[in-house]
Amino acid sequence: MLDRFRKLDKSIRRSQDAFFNRVAGLFEGRAIDDSLWEDLEELLVQADVGINVTIELVGRVRERVDVEHVRDAERARRILKEEMVKVLSPPGQDRGLNVQHGRLNVVLVVGVNGTGKTTSIAKLAEYLKDRRWRVLLAAGDTFRAAAIDQLRIWGERAGVPVIAHQPGADPGAVVFDAIQTAPSRNVDVVVVDTAGRIHTKFNLMEELKKIRRVIAKQDESAPQEVLLVLDATTGQNALSQARHFTQAVNVTGLVIAKLDGTAKGGIVFAISQELGPVRTAD
Ligand SMILES: Nc1nc2c(ncn2[C@@H]2O[C@H](COP(=O)(O)OP(=O)(O)OP(=O)(O)O)[C@@H](O)[C@H]2O)c(=O)[nH]1
Ligand SMILES: [Mg+2]
Numbered sequence: 453m454l455d456r457f458r459k460l461d462k463s464i465r466r467s468q469d470a471f472f473n474r475v476a477g478l479f480e481g482r483a484i485d486d487s488l489w490e491d492l493e494e495l496l497v498q499a500d501v502g503i504n505v506t507i508e509l510v511g512r513v514r515e516r517v518d519v520e521h522v523r524d525a526e527r528a529r530r531i532l533k534e535e536m537v538k539v540l541s542p543p544g545q546d547r548g549l550n551v552q553h554g555r556l557n558v559v560l561v562v563g564v565n566g567t568g569k570t571t572s573i574a575k576l577a578e579y580l581k582d583r584r585w586r587v588l589l590a591a592g593d594t595f596r597a598a599a600i601d602q603l604r605i606w607g608e609r610a611g612v613p614v615i616a617h618q619p620g621a622d623p624g625a626v627v628f629d630a631i632q633t634a635p636s637r638n639v640d641v642v643v644v645d646t647a648g649r650i651h652t653k654f655n656l657m658e659e660l661k662k663i664r665r666v667i668a669k670q671d672e673s674a675p676q677e678v679l680l681v682l683d684a685t686t687g688q689n690a691l692s693q694a695r696h697f698t699q700a701v702n703v704t705g706l707v708i709a710k711l712d713g714t715a716k717g718g719i720v721f722a723i724s725q726e727l728g729p730v731r732t733a734d
Contacts, residue, residue: 551641561573577606
């Protein structure tokens with residue numbers, strides 16, 4: 453999944469400030485010595501990777517560099533990349549997005565305000581549509597009229613239909629409607645947008661649980677995916693968000709938005725170490 457999303461992600465490479473570029477840049481024209489490892493550790497910690505993951509990661513790379521008698525920094529950089537990918541997506545656990553033909557798949561997208569949920573849904577819709585999945589978007593963020601319009605515009609651009617009710621309507625009713633409508637439109641995947649919510653607000657999290665229950669009532673194996681969208685620039689608070697949303701609605705995957713243009717995207721490594729495989733969206 454990670455690799456497949458990476459292919460979408462040209463902006464990581466474009467941005468000179470981006471975390472991954474800075475890591476790569478560190479190895480250019482360098483000898484492999486203690487100062488390289490020190491600089492790498494410093495960069496990873498500054499980027500929110502977290503002390504524990506940094507120590508483990510750099511330790512593993514150093515060990516491989518020793519064992520494999522690596523002398524050039526470019527090869528060391530590639531080893532680091534491999535080890536970073538392993539943290540995000542341990543071998544054997546990269547199961548991809550859990551969507552299957554021959555059934556209705558529901559993807560519920562959650563997260564705090566402004567993290568990039570709706571934008572990531574647009575990217576996901578386009579990604580799925582390109583691969584011949586029939587997608588329907590459900591405008592479950594009924595909180596603001598602008599949120600409904602935003603999803604409609606993205607839907608139009610991606611060429612996928614959008615089910616929306618009036619602003620202020622019950623999000624559960626929108627989701628119910630979308631799932632009911634899906635079979636007659638031969639839809640494979642319903643992607644549900646939700647209003648941004650603060651992870652520590654009890655009522656808001658209860659509302660999210662209710663949306664989840666409406667989905668599960670139609671089909672107990674749904675939602676097949678609950679994707680938590682995190683803002684890469686958030687820092688350590690993203691860990692707390694991940695814990696709360698996981699507790700409330702059983703998050704199945706993480707989407708890290710806004711990785712472009714930030715030197716801080718390292719939080720994804722700390723989170724995936726604690727909570728499992730990550731998906732990036734950019
Ligand atoms: N640079 C960058 N900006 C992004 C990305 N994703 C979202 N944004 C911007 O972040 C802002 C919020 O994005 P939305 O997709 O509306 O976020 P949201 O989580 O749906 O917000 P709410 O529905 O209000 O909670 C917008 O200005 C987006 O253009 C990204 O991957 N990179
Ligand atoms: Mg939104």
